[in-house]
Amino acid sequence: MNIKIKQIGKHIITGVTIASALLSPVLTSAQDTVKIGANYELSGDAASYGTQMLEGLELAVEEVNANGGVLDGQEIEIVSYDNQSNVTESASVAQRLVAEGVVGVVGPATTGNTEAQLPIFTEANIPMVSPSATDDDITFDSAGDVLEYFFRVCFNNSYQGSAGATFAAEDLSATNAIVFVDQSSDYSRGLADNFNSEFESRGGTIVNEDSFTAGDTDFSAILTTALTQDFDVIYIPAYYTEAGLIIKQAREMGIEQPIIGPDGFSSEVLLDLAGTENANDIYYTDHFSNESEEESVQDFLTAFEEKYGKEGGTWNALGYDAAMLIIDAIERSGSTDPQAITDAMADTIEFAGVTGTFAIDENHNPVKPTVMIQLQEGEIVSAENVSAE
Template sequence: MSKMSLKFTAAVIVVLITAGMLAGCGGMSSNDIKVGILNEMTGGNATMGTSSANGAKMAIKEANAKGGLLGKQIQAVIADNKSEPSEAANAMTKLAAQDRVVAVTGMFASSNAIAASSVAESTKVPFLAVGATNPKVTVDEKSGKVKDYTFRVCFIDPFQGTVGANFVLNTLKLNKAVILVDSSSDYSKGLSAFFKEAFSKGGGSILAEEAYLQKDQDFKTILTKVKALNPEVLYVPGYYEEVGKIVKQARELGITAPIVGGDGWDSPKLVEIGTATALNNTYFTNHYSVDDTSAASKAFVEAYKKEYGQAPDAMAVLGYDAANVLLDAIKRANSLEPAKIREALAATKDYPTVTGATTLNASHDAVKNAVIIEMKEGKQVYKATVTP
């Protein structure tokens, strides 16, 4: 053998050994199935993203303890979208092209999920959103066509907005509202529009709509205008960071009217920011209540507390449910081919999850119940369940 051949052979061996060492260091092997868990791990929606990721990781841990999937162990590849749409697209691109995951689940914020879904569609990597409720997540805004590779395990905002409006009209018996909308958020704008439509149709009157931007700190100018209108109720379909500040500043200005919102409120940070006293007489629509007494819910809550040392929120439950729905689809597909996983997801019917039997409809959306949560002295109190 020539010196050149010896050098080449040695180089190949070094590359192979290095690759093996890297694979070993990363816990990777040919027996792993890589699943992307993409969430808001930092930024304005970090508590929600972290909860969702925790739920998904727990589902994968349980599946691995039972032998894994298709004869392999499942590896969760965690990615952070930093609560920004552009970062969601970047992270999805990395998961698909570099990490080569077979599918991705996660995300709460609709703007982030919409950005990520564009990448999922172009790369043909199945994506199962967790809590993103805007219709544009699964249906292309321009063409009106259902996206091939994008799905979700939660209800959508036309339903959530209607539930909120009917609760104000029929339970609170109020019909004069002001809406405060985050004009930088697809979620807030969409939910606001669906609430307004249902509220007006039900005989309610929208006195005004006031806009703010995500990351705003001072809302007193807007709230002073709102107070002058003397509304019976405020509807604030935003995320907990801004909602907490809005509620606190509203109470400081003497606005005592009930304040109602959506699932973007669900975070322990809400009470920390808004204060327990200010949040009295506020309500929000949500996917789940920890007070759910079903056997599945009790078992999940107990397991989650054991795993993480705290009670789960709705995003933890949805993260867990989504991961299990995705793993079940891969199992039914009996394949790691994206097209076959996509077909199996589309065929999901009556899969038992903590939040109830999950069927994905023709629009790739889950048809689910909603719950009404009331805030009392800093605690979430279950008030009612509303069926579609």
């Protein structure tokens, strides 16, 4: 069964008609549907991530509904709003979703927008699953206790930062590294700290750490400094918007050393900005690879292409797994009660996701390896599991 999705302004409404939506500010649905909320960046700076995650959610729900829904035949209904890549709007969306009576929520894509919704859903006792908020501390409250209602299906920054350093030292035999940090981003600083610590623990030296700020477009100053250094690899813990331009400018200035990044590199926009001719010896940690021969991955990619007419990727897969983790918990708990769903997610031992089979640990993180993607001339030429060990 196909999901009906209508968009009015900033709001995406699933399972209702335009007419009924216009008659009332509150979404209505049949009593036999189970509402899953989506708080995603569908416009603004992080729209490339949020839009892809919503596609993953839509595919998951379409498949579940086509197979009879959940429990006693109830269909899943998506209630989705655009948080506009803005923390204030993310909190506002969370309040709307509570009012809608959702049993669980997926999103947002970024750590900052996720943090904005945490107190609202925590107070409402509604479980949240983040596809991609990788900040180390986001699953904890200010007292250091694990947040009962928050889970994620992505690995955290310390893990992928350390995995990147391990790969640089062990697989690339690097001994000297340069690090470029986005000082405006907790994401970037956290990754850099963990990369630096792990790299140095393996006998490596950070010969220079330089900084930039999100929104910068000219990186000639830090790259000129890099040209005066003796180094084997550059680590850029950043999003594709700046990373793509740094790669382009670095290669055009004659810097040929390998460049390593995090999951923020995982976007076609990176290649648009860098130019495929410059995307050589680029490596980044990721949650998923289209190159996997796992049957579940290939089935997902086939279904995704049939639905959207394009190839699925990391953020689609994470959005799909986030949705399926909630749906799996509904089935295992035998209930649509948010507390029962929360308890079932916390007890997850072996969830077979398309980004890997994993358990949920005591800190509400998935236990799974990361994938190191290698690009040559803009094409993925290898994808290997790596760890921080």
